[in-house]
Amino acid sequence: MSPFYEELVEPLRTLEPSRLALGAFFTLAAGSAAYLVVSRLVLHPLAHIPGPKLAALTDWYVTYYDLWKNGKMVDQLSLLHEQYGPVVRIGPNKLDFCDLKAYDQIYRDVRFPKEDWFYDAFLQKRWSLFGCTDITDAKRRANIIRPLFSRKKVLHLEHVIQEVVDRFILTLAQNSKARAVTNIYRGFSSITMEVMTTYCFATKFHIPEYPNFSHPAMLGFQESNYTMCLMRHFPLLRHIIFRMPVWLTPPGALGRKVFVQALNQQASEILADPSLLNKSEHETIYHYLLNPENGEEIPQPGLREHAVSMVAAGTETVGNTCTMATFHILNDKRIKDKLTAELEEACPDVESHMPLEKLEKLPYLTAVIQEALRLSHGVVTPLPRIVTAPTQIGGVLVPENTVVGMSHAFVHLNADIFPNPTKFDPQRWLEKDSADLLNHLVPFSKGQRSCVGVNLAWAELYLILGNLFRKVNMELFDTSERDLKYRALLTPRYHGDVRAKIDKVRGTQNLRDII
Numbered sequence: 151m152s153p154f155y156e157e158l159v160e161p162l163r164t165l166e167p168s169r170l171a172l173g174a175f176f177t178l179a180a181g182s183a184a185y186l187v188v189s190r191l192v193l194h195p196l197a198h199i200p201g202p203k204l205a206a207l208t209d210w211y212v213t214y215y216d217l218w219k220n221g222k223m224v225d226q227l228s229l230l231h232e233q234y235g236p237v238v239r240i241g242p243n244k245l246d247f248c249d250l251k252a253y254d255q256i257y258r259d260v261r262f263p264k265e266d267w268f269y270d271a272f273l274q275k276r277w278s279l280f281g282c283t284d285i286t287d288a289k290r291r292a293n294i295i296r297p298l299f300s301r302k303k304v305l306h307l308e309h310v311i312q313e314v315v316d317r318f319i320l321t322l323a324q325n326s327k328a329r330a331v332t333n334i335y336r337g338f339s340s341i342t343m344e345v346m347t348t349y350c351f352a353t354k355f356h357i358p359e360y361p362n363f364s365h366p367a368m369l370g371f372q373e374s375n376y377t378m379c380l381m382r383h384f385p386l387l388r389h390i391i392f393r394m395p396v397w398l399t400p401p402g403a404l405g406r407k408v409f410v411q412a413l414n415q416q417a418s419e420i421l422a423d424p425s426l427l428n429k430s431e432h433e434t435i436y437h438y439l440l441n442p443e444n445g446e447e448i449p450q451p452g453l454r455e456h457a458v459s460m461v462a463a464g465t466e467t468v469g470n471t472c473t474m475a476t477f478h479i480l481n482d483k484r485i486k487d488k489l490t491a492e493l494e495e496a497c498p499d500v501e502s503h504m505p506l507e508k509l510e511k512l513p514y515l516t517a518v519i520q521e522a523l524r525l526s527h528g529v530v531t532p533l534p535r536i537v538t539a540p541t542q543i544g545g546v547l548v549p550e551n552t553v554v555g556m557s558h559a560f561v562h563l564n565a566d567i568f569p570n571p572t573k574f575d576p577q578r579w580l581e582k583d584s585a586d587l588l589n590h591l592v593p594f595s596k597g598q599r600s601c602v603g604v605n606l607a608w609a610e611l612y613l614i615l616g617n618l619f620r621k622v623n624m625e626l627f628d629t630s631e632r633d634l635k636y637r638a639l640l641t642p643r644y645h646g647d648v649r650a651k652i653d654k655v656r657g658t659q660n661l662r663d664i665i
């Protein structure tokens with residue numbers, strides 16, 4: 151043995167084994183940390199992309215803004231883009247963009263699948279279309295359910311949506327008699343959730359009739375946005391939360407759980423006796439999912455997951471758009487007067503039915519809906535996609551396996567496209583050169599994985615807002631623009647409620663007979 155080696159090893163012989171182990175542990179930890187820093191900050195293929203060093207080192211950066219800062223990641227992304235430019239590295243393997251061309255490149259590229267980590271938080275397995283990350287499977291599933299949401303089918307089932315709208319108007323009529331302050335934000339979520347259950351499963355849950363628009367299932371779905379975010383960052387929690395027995399479920403989540411059990415039971419009964427489908431009032435999602443021609447047998451948990459994801463996809467999104475529209479209509483007399491005048495001219499008899507195809511032809515109502523979609527964004531958290539081969543995005547060569555995304559807010563609030571972008575201004579959609587604006591209205595996303603419920607969503611928006619502002623006279627109560635500031639929990643979750651005093655409701659004479 152060389153004297154040098156002896157000199158090095160001798161002190162270690164005299165050390166106690168426990169100290170030796172501790173020393174080895176710290177040396178290993180320091181070595182791993184040094185390796186992590188060098189590999190992520192210096193050697194990584196994204197090392198040249200600007201962004202905070204902490205974000206390049208660890209995904210906990212995003213966790214901090216999502217959870218600790220309670221849904222502030224989109225605000226933070228906005229600040230990061232101001233500081234670093236249109237492409238920012240927000241995780242060891244993650245890029246965020248704020249560039250119109252990049253938006254198209256990310257979401258229109260059929261090669262980029264959804265990211266497993268993000269979408270797994272919503273589901274137990276990947277049965278539903280929304281949660282399916284495999285490109286081929288998603289295409290097949292979309293083809294199975296899309297016919298139920300085609301324009302033709304939506305027109306055929308218009309009466310199903312109209313009936314829920316009528317029940318909502320009747321509830322408002324009762325509120326007007328009691329001179330009660332109405333939480334219209336919850337009201338909209340109640341009506342949109344009921345549209346989903348009646349349209350997709352031909353089942354009424356009487357959500358809009360529940361006192362104070364506070365049906366426990368609807369509130370449970372609203373609350374679950376934060377839980378989903380929590381489960382995304384701590385995936386182990388999914389196993390606990392999804393398997394939690396009813397008696398252990400916190401009160402806020404109980405309504406959702408009971409509702410899901412009801413959907414579960416319906417799915418089980420149909421699987422046990424498919425002839426039940428023949429007794430249904432109209433075609434439901436099960437008619438499509440269980441069609442033997444699909445070549446795919448979906449087990450009971452798969453049906454439940456489809457059902458739950460449908461309700462989740464179609465409730466808050468449409469509800470938020472109605473809330474955004476209603477706040478701004480009531481907040482600006484000129485908008486309200488113009489809209490009500492247009493509706494009155496188109497449908498002079500307030501007692502008569504307002505068909506969807508008639509409402510769709512009204513330019514100002516259409517512009518109001520477009521502006522509400524723009525400012526409510528649909529989904530506001532960037533929807534992550536995986537780059538599967540080196541690709542130029544937003545002027546940067548993005549390497550394979552990088553996760554990329556861009557918030558709809560960065561399209562909708564782009565001042566070059568929408569001057570004075572935070573102003574609710576329906577007029578911008580009616581100017582001569584406004585046709586091009588539609589290319590930049592992306593609440594339903596773009597490309598192959600864009601919203602499958604887009605026709606149903608538009609129909610709901612026309613029928614809800616058209617009926618509401620033709621029949622109901624109301625004013626805002628103790629609500630300001632500040633209440634519409636939001637936390638980004640996939641969809642925007644508003645800080646406050648939009649509340650209104652219902653003054654007068656007309657056009658209800660025929661409704662009681664219809665229902």
Ligand code: HEM
Nearest residue numbers: 279280463464467468528533593594595599601602603607
């Ligand atoms: C204003 C209303 C709505 C907005 C803004 C909206 C927005 C979106 C967006 C942005 C996506 C893409 C999500 C992603 O990339 O992960 C999406 C997907 C989806 N939406 Fe909607 N949605 C709305 C209403 C509805 C309705 C009423 C339904 C019910 C049928 C629905 C069902 C779905 C489904 C099933 C998907 C998954 C599609 C896929 O992953 O291929 N949405 N929606």
